[in-house]
Amino acid sequence: MKIFIIEDDEMLAHEISSFLIRWGFETKIPEQFDRIMEEFSQYRPQLVLMDINLPYYDGFYWCAEIRQISKVPVLYISSRNDDRDKIMAMAQGGDDYVEKPFHLELLKAKIQAMLRRTYEYKVKERVFLEDKLYFEWERKTLFLGEKEIELTRSERRIVAKLVENRPDVVTREELMMDLWDTDEYISDGTLTTMISRLRSKLKAICSREVIETKKGQGYYIP
Secondary structure, eight states, X not given: OEEEEEOOOHHHHHHHHHHHHHTTOEEEOOSOTTOHHHHHHHHOOSEEEEOSSOSSXXXXXXHHHHHTTOOOOEEEEESOXXXXXXXXXXXXXXXXXXXXXXOHHHHHHHHHHHHHHHHOOOOOOEEESSSSEEEETTTTEEEETTEEEOOOXXXXXXXXXXXXXXXXXXEHHHHHHHHHTTTOOOOHHHHHHHHHHHHHHHHHHHSSOSSEEETTTEEEOO
16 A cells, blocks of 8 residues: 655654554655645555645645545644644545644554545555564564565464564563463573574574564563
């Protein structure tokens, strides 16, 4: 799913873009804000994130222009919180409105809901750990490109726990408690062996350390 991020705050635009890419979306940020329609037509996104305060013309103008040629969902992201702005946004063809500052998880939830409603398509939640390495939540499976990485049941639980808390550290105690839910007794030594084997397996495939150690605390995926 391709998302066109029409936001002139470069830092925020790239923060949103990086976050969405980690969840399996493709993104594009405008190169020239006076040629939005040309870039829109070339990119053909499935969803547009639209700021209101933009160079040349505001987001209301561009949304109205988009509506002349496309029914693509438009989600406004703006610091303008006046009800009149929200009414104008909807009047010009917008589908939803999120006020800045917002949590990126909220933005993702809004995007997924809009995509499901619009395309009747369930977005597969993929967390990209690097360029081609990603974890698919639905099946709790790790992939490198289109190739599934074979993991044991316990290794899946470990990876899922680390991905869920990324980039924070997960303590050894937390991992052991999570693994005990599988009705398998895990000792401190068993966990050490599991982590060692898992790290070796991933390093052999990815040619780098995927799981890092925080000495005296636990493990994390950066």
